[in-house]
Every structure is written in structure tokens, then in C-alpha cells.
Amino acid sequence: MAGDERAKASSTGSSGLMRPPRTRLDQPRAPRRRLLPEYDPEAFGRFSERIARFLGTGRFIVWMTLFIVVWVLWNIFAPKDLRFDQYPFIFLTLMLSLQASYAAPLILLAQNRQDDRDRVTHEQDRKQNERSIADTEYLTREIAALRMGLGEVATRDWIRSELQDMVKDMEERQMLFPAESDEGDR
Numbered sequence: 001m002a003g004d005e006r007a008k009a010s011s012t013g014s015s016g017l018m019r020p021p022r023t024r025l026d027q028p029r030a031p032r033r034r035l036l037p038e039y040d041p042e043a044f045g046r047f048s049e050r051i052a053r054f055l056g057t058g059r060f061i062v063w064m065t066l067f068i069v070v071w072v073l074w075n076i077f078a079p080k081d082l083r084f085d086q087y088p089f090i091f092l093t094l095m096l097s098l099q100a101s102y103a104a105p106l107i108l109l110a111q112n113r114q115d116d117r118d119r120v121t122h123e124q125d126r127k128q129n130e131r132s133i134a135d136t137e138y139l140t141r142e143i144a145a146l147r148m149g150l151g152e153v154a155t156r157d158w159i160r161s162e163l164q165d166m167v168k169d170m171e172e173r174q175m176l177f178p179a180e181s182d183e184g185d186r
Contacts, residue, residue, distance in 0.1 A: 049114075052109075075089065
């Protein structure tokens with residue numbers, strides 16, 4: 001009992017107020033309740049891209065034009081009791097404004113996602129180009145080293161030209177000093 005009283009006294013402190021229990025740092029926090037519903041940003045992004053892709057097609061313009069023409073014709077030529085939007089077509093304007101107010105952010109979201117993908121692609125391309133440049137520079141240095149090394153190596157043509165020069169020299173000596181060549185034969 002004495003241990004319980006000490007624990008209570010230490011948790012209340014000198015002011016007598018209860019402190020919240022300490023949370024353990026080695027364990028994850030319990031999830032909190034959220035006021036807003038949760039959603040998958042990737043799924044929503046894919047959905048917005050599909051809508052933006054559709055809004056940017058000729059098919060959408062044709063369907064939208066057809067819808068507006070039917071709306072206007074119905075509200076002009078239909079019997080008075082079946083008309084639901086009279087001449088200034090306020091309800092049509094409201095519908096088009098609503099459609100535009102949802103379409104614009106969805107298109108912007110799709111563009112932002114595309115920009116992010118482009119940025120990643122450009123970054124990968126830049127890194128690949130840097131690697132290609134580094135590889136090219138390395139290969140250039142290696143080729144230069146091989147050329148320098150080959151400059152010091154005797155090639156077949158160089159040896160052939162040296163041998164031909166030596167044969168010419170020997171023939172010239174034989175013509176100048178025929179006696180020496182006869183003594184070497186005996």
C-alpha cells in the first residue's frame with residue numbers, strides 16, 4: 001500500500017493534479033480518431049487523371065455540346081408544364097459552373113501528378129547522362145593510354161622498315177668494302 005501511495009503522490013505532483021500517463025517511446029501511438037474521412041491519395045489521383053484525360057477529348061466536347069443543345073431545345077419547345085429551366089437557363093448555367101468548378105481542380109491535380117512523374121523521369125535521365133559522361137571520359141582516358149602505350153610498341157611495319165634499312169645499309173657496306181665480305185666467307 002505504501003508503494004501505491006508513493007506512485008499516486010508522484011503522479012499528482014505538488015499541486016495534487018493528475019498527470020496523464022507517460023507514453024512509451026518503444027511502442028507506436030494508438031491511432032487517433034479523425035474528423036475527416038480517410039482516402040487513398042493514389043486512387044484519387046488516378047481517378048482525377050482519368051477524368052482529366054476524358055475532359056480533354058473531342059468525345060467530351062461532342063457529348064457536352066449535345067447535352068446543352070438538347071437542354072436548350074427542350075426548355076424552349078417542350079410544353080410549358082414540362083419545362084424545368086426557362087429562358088435565361090439559370091439551372092444550366094449553375095450545372096456548367098458546377099462542372100467547371102470540379103473539373104478545374106481535377107485537371108490541376110492530374111497536371112501536378114504528371115509534373116511529379118516528369119520531374120522523376122528528368123532526374124533519372126540526368127543521372128543516367130552523368131553516368132554516361134563519366135563512362136565516356138573513362139573510356140577516352142583508357143584509349144589515350146593505349147595509344148601512348150602502342151606508340152612505344154614496335155609494330156610489324158616499323159620492324160619491316162627497320163629491317164629494310166639494315167639490309168640497305170649492309171648492301172651499301174658490301175659495295176664500299178667488298179674485301180671484308182670476302183674474308184668473312186672463308
